Amino acid sequence: MLRINPHYARMGKSYLFAEIAHRVAKFRADHPDTNVISMGIGDVTQPLVPCVINALHAAVDDMGSSETFHGYGPEQGYPFLREALALEYAARGVSISPDDIFISDGAKCDLGNFQELFAPETTVAVTDPVYPVYVDSNCMAGRGGTWTEQGWSGIRYLPCTAENNFIPPFPEIAPDVLYLCSPNNPTGTALNRSTLEAWVHYAQRNGMLIMFDAAYECFIDDSQDDIPHSIYEIPGAEEVAVEFRSFSKSAGFTGLRCAFAVVPSRLNVGGNGQLHDMWARRQTTKYNGCPYIVQKAAQAACSPEGRKQTQDVIRIYRSNATLMRETMKNLGLSVYGGVHAPYLWVRTPQHMNSWEFFQFLLDRAAVVCTPGSGFGPSGEGYARFTAFSSPESTLEAMSRLSSALKTA
Amino acid sequence: MLRINPHYARMGKSYLFAEIAHRVAKFRADHPDTNVISMGIGDVTQPLVPCVINALHAAVDDMGSSETFHGYGPEQGYPFLREALALEYAARGVSISPDDIFISDGAKCDLGNFQELFAPETTVAVTDPVYPVYVDSNCMAGRGGTWTEQGWSGIRYLPCTAENNFIPPFPEIAPDVLYLCSPNNPTGTALNRSTLEAWVHYAQRNGMLIMFDAAYECFIDDSQDDIPHSIYEIPGAEEVAVEFRSFSKSAGFTGLRCAFAVVPSRLNVGGNGQLHDMWARRQTTKYNGCPYIVQKAAQAACSPEGRKQTQDVIRIYRSNATLMRETMKNLGLSVYGGVHAPYLWVRTPQHMNSWEFFQFLLDRAAVVCTPGSGFGPSGEGYARFTAFSSPESTLEAMSRLSSALKTA
Numbered sequence: 001m002l003r004i005n006p007h008y009a010r011m012g013k014s015y016l017f018a019e020i021a022h023r024v025a026k027f028r029a030d031h032p033d034t035n036v037i038s039m040g041i042g043d044v045t046q047p048l049v050p051c052v053i054n055a056l057h058a059a060v061d062d063m064g065s066s067e068t069f070h071g072y073g074p075e076q077g078y079p080f081l082r083e084a085l086a087l088e089y090a091a092r093g094v095s096i097s098p099d100d101i102f103i104s105d106g107a108k109c110d111l112g113n114f115q116e117l118f119a120p121e122t123t124v125a126v127t128d129p130v131y132p133v134y135v136d137s138n139c140m141a142g143r144g145g146t147w148t149e150q151g152w153s154g155i156r157y158l159p160c161t162a163e164n165n166f167i168p169p170f171p172e173i174a175p176d177v178l179y180l181c182s183p184n185n186p187t188g189t190a191l192n193r194s195t196l197e198a199w200v201h202y203a204q205r206n207g208m209l210i211m212f213d214a215a216y217e218c219f220i221d222d223s224q225d226d227i228p229h230s231i232y233e234i235p236g237a238e239e240v241a242v243e244f245r246s247f248s249k250s251a252g253f254t255g256l257r258c259a260f261a262v263v264p265s266r267l268n269v270g271g272n273g274q275l276h277d278m279w280a281r282r283q284t285t286k287y288n289g290c291p292y293i294v295q296k297a298a299q300a301a302c303s304p305e306g307r308k309q310t311q312d313v314i315r316i317y318r319s320n321a322t323l324m325r326e327t328m329k330n331l332g333l334s335v336y337g338g339v340h341a342p343y344l345w346v347r348t349p350q351h352m353n354s355w356e357f358f359q360f361l362l363d364r365a366a367v368v369c370t371p372g373s374g375f376g377p378s379g380e381g382y383a384r385f386t387a388f389s390s391p392e393s394t395l396e397a398m399s400r401l402s403s404a405l406k407t408a
Numbered sequence: 409m410l411r412i413n414p415h416y417a418r419m420g421k422s423y424l425f426a427e428i429a430h431r432v433a434k435f436r437a438d439h440p441d442t443n444v445i446s447m448g449i450g451d452v453t454q455p456l457v458p459c460v461i462n463a464l465h466a467a468v469d470d471m472g473s474s475e476t477f478h479g480y481g482p483e484q485g486y487p488f489l490r491e492a493l494a495l496e497y498a499a500r501g502v503s504i505s506p507d508d509i510f511i512s513d514g515a516k517c518d519l520g521n522f523q524e525l526f527a528p529e530t531t532v533a534v535t536d537p538v539y540p541v542y543v544d545s546n547c548m549a550g551r552g553g554t555w556t557e558q559g560w561s562g563i564r565y566l567p568c569t570a571e572n573n574f575i576p577p578f579p580e581i582a583p584d585v586l587y588l589c590s591p592n593n594p595t596g597t598a599l600n601r602s603t604l605e606a607w608v609h610y611a612q613r614n615g616m617l618i619m620f621d622a623a624y625e626c627f628i629d630d631s632q633d634d635i636p637h638s639i640y641e642i643p644g645a646e647e648v649a650v651e652f653r654s655f656s657k658s659a660g661f662t663g664l665r666c667a668f669a670v671v672p673s674r675l676n677v678g679g680n681g682q683l684h685d686m687w688a689r690r691q692t693t694k695y696n697g698c699p700y701i702v703q704k705a706a707q708a709a710c711s712p713e714g715r716k717q718t719q720d721v722i723r724i725y726r727s728n729a730t731l732m733r734e735t736m737k738n739l740g741l742s743v744y745g746g747v748h749a750p751y752l753w754v755r756t757p758q759h760m761n762s763w764e765f766f767q768f769l770l771d772r773a774a775v776v777c778t779p780g781s782g783f784g785p786s787g788e789g790y791a792r793f794t795a796f797s798s799p800e801s802t803l804e805a806m807s808r809l810s811s812a813l814k815t816a
């Protein structure tokens with residue numbers, strides 16, 4: 001008689017976004033004429049750039065003719081895309097072999113699936129607040145222990161708050177795996193070169209794997225700080241780190257689905273090159289590759305013209321973030337992030353907790369943010385705002401937010 | 409210090425197709441002027457039908473405009489596609505709620521990932537010969553035991569050979585889970601209604617889950633036998649079975665990637681509705697949905713015009729299968745399958761084992777098949793041929809095969 005995975009039974013439903021949706025639905029029912037502006041979910045709104053659209057049409061035509069039809073592709077991705085990505089790394093002085101790049105349909109999938117390669121008893125650390133996928137996927141695999149007010153007993157949370165400039169502290173006892181996200185979701189802050197160097201050295205000393213989530217690297221503003229776009233800009237990182245990247249934010253592919261993981265064959269954590277071979281085995285067994293037409297679109301996004309066009313889109317979101325940052329600072333709020341990332345992390349004012357501030361903004365401004373406490377214990381007292389709305393909606397939201405806070 | 413999942417370490421590389429590729433490469437190097445015809449891998453060769461191509465172009469245009477752009481879609485798939493699929497079921501008299509349909513990028517992914525929901529100690533049975541993904545994904549999760557000449561000690565193999573008409577025998581002690589594939593890969597045979605009824609009753613009596621792989625249902629020839637297209641045609645199956653379907657073969661989507669799993673909320677194996685909720689939790693945590701443009705293409709394939717056009721393509725492959733079947737039978741070979749499936753399962757002649765026959769055909773006819781032994785212990789003494797080549801190549805391959813066998 002079938003028994004279910006007992007670790008799933010303990011997970012419960014994903015509470016955060018369900019609760020937000022529930023509260024927003026109630027507000028809409030009570031205020032049918034009010035236009036609610038969402039700064040909650042991190043989804044892009046600008047259309048795909050012309051260069052990508054053209055590549056998609058051409059690839060679709062390929063699929064309609066016997067001579068150019070593409071059936072199953074290589075599970076690891078087409079060489080044309082892996083080579084284009086290796087060239088992008090090379091342009092930043094980083095040497096990555098196309099053989100170490102694994103194309104997929106999402107960084108969320110890769111980040112969720114990669115923990116399969118670890119032994120069950122692996123100890124996992126995350127920065128806190130945290131993107132829930134790192135925690136949930138490990139809990140589903142039995143590494144969560146029990147749920148408490150302070151999070152899962154089996155997961156080590158490294159607090160990142162204004163008090164430590166959102167730089168995770170080094171644990172005295174090293175975990176086996178650390179998830180690092182820079183620029184960070186949800187705090188919008190980024191780790192500079194010396195901090196990343198220190199973490200790479202810590203990983204080397206302790207045989208710890210760094211799961212480096214660089215999904216937001218395209219938002220790094222090189223004119224402002226020395227923020228590495230890739231963990232592999234740090235010498236030695238290829239021995240201790242796996243990197244996850246995505247076209248979701250860099251080229252607006254949230255609905256098109258293309259991402260990649262770099263799993264170096266030079267990784268020596270977990271045994272020489274073992275994780276590279278295991279990930280190849282995992283993907284060939286349980287995955288069948290990203291669609292040909294999507295990989296052609298991604299290749300176009302990597303072209304000089306594609307990068308120029310996508311940068312123009314990113315500039316729109318960046319300018320939203322600047323407006324939001326300035327407005328909220330002028331209102332006397334403590335605002336973090338928003339320089340190297342599309343996220344702003346804001347201290348809740350007037351002693352409100354995260355959910356109270358969420359409800360206040362919904363009721364008084366019809367603006368939706370994400371309560372920081374939903375991202376982990378250290379997120380309490382903060383809220384996340386995303387810069388992905390249209391410029392018009394962003395302006396309107398800031399105007400409403402100003403009125404609400406001034407009259408509060 | 410990170411330790412790897414010990415079960416992966418025991419897996420080794422995927423031997424079968426690597427060894428085939430190696431032998432074919434050697435043959436090509438030795439015979440550079442010979443055109444090798446592959447009947448090995450089950451990949452389609454005909455282009456996407458016009459109806460699907462048109463839908464793709466229209467959906468690509470949607471992605472290029474702010475008003476019609478689609479970002480993140482629902483992880484479970486767009487309602488328009490789930491509703492279209494529910495209607496296809498309804499047309500066969502099967503009532504499936506769109507809420508029980510989960511769209512994905514591949515049946516291989518779904519079949520590989522679904523075992524995550526089972527407790528670690530779950531006992532798994534497969535028919536033998538078998539599609540390797542069922543076995544490998546369970547071995548990676550620690551259910552394999554040790555590897556022997558007769559397969560994995562922890563997996564129960566139910567032999568399906570000519571001697572039992574490829575109908576799996578009922579095990580005396582029921583496993584927790586049984587993978588059933590009908591029409592079958594690799595044997596090309598299909599289970600009729602009374603056999604499936606017996607398995608559903610067995611599952612009900614024993615609290616066993618049936619993982620029903622119906623990836624090849626579009627090849628069922630209703631004029632010849634009473635073969636259910638869906639396990640849900642059997643009353644009560646919605647309490648004991650999950651069904652996996654794909655657009656790969658039904659609409660030529662091997663390179664476009666769209667599939668779906670039906671996980672009924674009425675399933676009572678594993679607890680009432682539990683598996684449905686757990687699969688939803690799994691997909692929302694580790695998956696981000698199938699691309700919008702691909703789901704629009706799949707919707708077009710389900711339209712009356714789309715089904716007419718895809719049926720014309722399937723007719724090409726079916727006619728290849730008929731030619732192959734007739735040719736090989738006339739040569740005195742024992743041939744199975746090929747009526748309700750794109751696969752033919754052929755007894756190796758002249759006391760050759762599977763690999764000897766593979767090498768004989770490669771050397772004498774430059775035709776590539778798949779050695780049956782690669783699909784499991786009961787595959788020894790057979791070879792699999794696929795009907796997915798062009799009609800011209802199929803004719804040529806059969807002519808060469810005839811000459812080779814007549815002069816052997």
